[in-house]
Each structure stands twice: as structure tokens, then as C-alpha cells.
Amino acid sequence: MISMARVDDRLIHGQVAVKWCKELAVTRIIVASDAIAKNPLQVAALKAAAPEGVKAAVVSIEKAVSLLLDSRSQSMKILLISNDPRDLLAVFEGIEERPVLDIANYGRIGGNLASKQKLSESVYLTEDDKDVIRKIAQMGVEIIHQALPGDARRDFMSLMG
Template sequence: MISMVRIDDRLIHGQVAVKWSKELGISRIVVISDKIATNEIQISALKMAAPAGVKAAILPLDKAIKILNDPRSEALKILVVTNDPKYVAGLVPQLTQKPRLNIANYGRIGGVLSDKRKVTETVYLSETDEQIFQEMFADGYDFTYQPLPSDPEQSLNQLLGGH
């Protein structure tokens, strides 16, 4: 079962590996990135960053959809992490369940910050990103902005001026 899908530029790092993994009681982390899934060095680094007792898999989107919908995944507690909203937009409509969606620490790596909209201290969105989120909101999905489990949840839709 997917406990949460998180968009975070840093993928598996302290907040995910320590705080969220413990809070959600996860046994697996699935990183979704078509690009990273072909880079053995990045795959090794991400697997080493996973906390003790938690297995990590770095997968392209199409393979992740198959694995996450496999009935054997129901018995697991899975945290899905990606660094691009397009993967979440491609993933969630294909899932048999509607997972909790979370965003934090996104948009500051890559690109020019002045070309992006500052939504929070840790979320910066390009026009393309905003379009993806608006389409997801229209389809009935929302994201919580919550960097750490101890932080209050805020609706990304509301932060962007929606309802």
C-alpha cells in the first residue's frame, strides 16, 4: 500500500530517510525517475541513503506503475518519492488507490529561480509545474505542503490561490 507520494528535489535524504520513514512506518521507498533509473551511480547512492531496514527501488514511471499496482505491494508500506510533478501526474491516475500526496523542497534545484513562482520558502514552481498541478486539482487531487511530519499541513491548491 502506498503510504504517501512526495515530490522533493532531494529524493532520499534526511527528512525522507529519517522523519517521514519513521512517521509512516514504511518498509519500501520507490523513487520514480526515468532519467535516474538509468544511472547506476545515482541508483547506488540513493539505495545507500535509505534507512536501515527499508529497501529502496529506483524505477522508471512505467515499471513503477506495474509494481505499485501489483497485489503483492498491498502488504507493504511504500513511500513514493520523485523530483518532478510530471511523474506524479502520470502515476496517480493509473493507481488502484488514491494516495496521500505531499510536496516540499521542490524547484530550487535546476533552472533560474527568478523564472519560477515562489509558493513557500521551499517550493518554487515553473509555469509548466503550475499547469500540471492545476490539471491534477481539476481531476480531484490535492497536495499537502508539509516539509516535516511535525509541520502543519497546508493545501497546495489553496497556497496557489485555489479552493
């Protein structure tokens, strides 16, 4: 079962590996990205960044859907992560489960910040990003902005306006 989905440019890092995994009692992290799954160096680094006792899988969108549809995933507490909302849209299109989606750190890495709307100190969106996020919301996914477990949970669609 997916405990939470998260869009985070940094993927598995301190906040995810330590705070969110502990808060959610996660047993598995699935990083869903076709591009990252093809990069052996990134795959190895992300797997190494997972906290002790939590298995990490860095896989393609198709493989992520397959893993999430496997009946064995129902007994797990999974944190689903990508650095692009388009990847999570594709995953959600392939599964029935509708976990909360936390868009916490996105849009600051790569690209021109001047061409993006600043929603918070850690989230910058293009118009295309907003369209993708609206599609996810229309699927019945609750979308929030909460960098850390102790932070206030904010409705992301209200932030987008």
C-alpha cells in the same frame, strides 16, 4: 499501499529517510523517474540512503506503475517519491490509488528562480508546473505542503492560489 507520495528535489535524504519513514512506518521507498533510473551512480546512492529496514527501488515510471499494481504492494507501506511532479502525474495515470501528495522541496535546483513563483521557502513553480499540479488535483489527489511530520500541514492548492 502508498502511505504518501512526495515531490522532493533531494529524493531520499535525511528528512525522508529518517523522519517521514519513521512517521509513516514505511517498509518500501519507490523513486519513480525515467531519468534517474538510467543513472547507475544515482541509483546506488539513493538505495544506500534508505534507512535500515526499508527497501528502496529506483525505477522507471512504467516499472513504478507495475510495482504499485502488483497485489503484493497492498501489504506494504510505500513512500512514493519523485523530483518532478510530471513523473507522479504519469504514475497516478497508471494506478487507481490516490494517496496524499506532499510537495515539500521542489524547484530550487536547476533553472532560473526568477522565472518561478515562490510558494514557500522550499517550493518554486513555473506555470507549467502549476498546470501539472492542477491535473493531479483534478484526479482526486489531495495535495499538501508539509516539509516535516511535525510541521503544519498546509493545503497546496490554496498556496498556489
